[in-house]
Amino acid sequence: MPIDEITQKVSDRYAKAASTGEQMCCPTSYDMADLQSFIPEEVLKISYGCGTPAGLKTVSLGETVLDIGSGGGIDCFEASRLVGPTGHVIGIDMTDTMLAIARKNAPLVAANLGYTSSNVEFRKGMADAIPVIDGTIDLIISNCVINLAPDKRKVFREMFRVAKPGGRFTISDIVADQPVPQYLVHDADKWGNCLSGALTLTDYIAGMVGAGFLGIHLIKTSPWQVIDGIHFFSVTLTGYKLPASAPLSDVRYATLRGPFSRLVDELGTTYLRGIPQPITPETVRLLSLVPLASHFILSPRPLWLDRADDRWTAIYPADTLCTWQGHFAMFAGPFIEAADDDHHIYRRGEPLEICSKTLAVLGADGYAPHFAIINRAGQSASGDAVICSPNGGCC
Structure with missing residues (x-):
């Protein structure tokens, strides 16, 4: 299907939804009771998304925020409250009907927030040709929109272009646990349902890294649909455009604390728990970011741990029987590879089948934020318990 045809069909679908109030995609968790206190109902009823990127408290006072695919404006208006009257929010959308509703309600939201004028503006534009000056955005948000773009790598490059050095993104989107087959890719209706354009988590993150972002990690995940054995789920991801330079630092070494026994960062450096690793100034900047910093001790001299x-x-598996129940773990960064204490190697975005013991380990606080868990067995799992070998051979 030609790119122009995909774009037009998606735009028409959302224009119709804006006019009719049709409910569309996906798993969201807006606090509607809170938002109703300052956002008009006309906006709330056409709010489509698969997450709450502005509501995750990633927005700071006084920042400039860009919302890609702002629709009726719900995430822009939530960001407007969080940046305060000194901040600035820019929403871009390709659908005239959505833009009209958002622009109409911007003054009402400003008045409800007690602002003398609106700090939100809405511009017509495409996700792969963002009408924003280079290096001017503190935070980029987007809610279930990038999967609708035919050329996602171009979108990621545009995001990197407009982000300030030291800027970041928090975006929610739909991804799949395996490549979407061509018969779905060419299904026009499923493009509008955020299915046909979904990338795998591996390809999604790879596109961001290819654009220049680092420190990409999972904030939240929710299952959505299973179609022909393909699991579609929402993820909210955050990543950074590293500053070109940083204040002088005497840090020269990083020691991995755990709970992973081994990690490989996005710059290719490997860390073994307890063993100091020499690092470059660029790596210091990377490892100082949230949540990478919680895994390391940064020091001017080698520091060994035992x-x-x-x-x-460390988080060790229980000494119990193990059952196969159809669970798969997808490691979602902020590292490209990791190992636990039970001989598993996780590569970012790649599903790895795990047994019940590993499922329990990955549910612990030190691991859980880094993984999306899916179950491919549904109700059909009936495996007997097995005894794991000392080298972790069963799972």
Whole structure:
């Protein structure tokens, strides 16, 4: 299907929804009771998305925020409240009907927030040709929109272009656990349902890294639909455009605390728990970001850790029988590869089948934020419990 045809069909679909109030995609968790206090009902009833990127408290006072695919404006208006009257919010959308509703309600939201004028503006534009000056955005948000763009790598490059050095993104979108087959890719209706254009998590993150973003990690995930054995789920991801330089630092080494026994960062450096690793100034900037910093001790001199040290962290599997129940774990960064203490190697975005013991381990606080878990068995799992070998051979 030609790109122009995809774009037009998606735009027409959302224009119709804006006019009729049709409910569309996807799993969201807006606090409607809160938003109703300052956002008009006309906006709330046409709010489509698969997450709440502005509502995750990633927005800071005084920032300039860009919302890609702003629709009726719900996420822009939520960001407007969080940046305060000194901040600025820009929403871009390709659908005239959506833009008209958003622009109409911007003054009402400003008045409800007690602002003398609106700090939100809405511009017509495409996600792959963002009408914003280079290097001017503190935070980019987007809610279930990038999967609708035929050329997502171009969107990611545009995001990197407009972000300030030191800027970041928090975006929610639909991804799949395996490549979407061509018969779905060419299904026009499913483009509008956020299915046909979904990338795998691996390809989605790879596109962001290819554009220049680093420190990409999972904030939240929710299952959505299973179609012909393909699991579609929403993810909210955050990543950074590293500053070109940083204040002088005497940090020269990083020691992995855990709970992972081994990690490989996005710059290709490998870390083994407890063993100091020499690092470059660029790596210092990367490892200082949230949530990478929680895994390391950064120091000017080599620092070794052992199990007796309180800073050493590890989560070991229980000494119990293991059952296969159809669970798969997808590692979602902010590292490209990781290993646990039960011989599993996780590569970012790639589904790895896990047994019940590993499922319990990955549910622990130190691991859970880094993984999306899906179950491909549905109700059909009936595997007997097995005993794992000492080298972790069963799972």
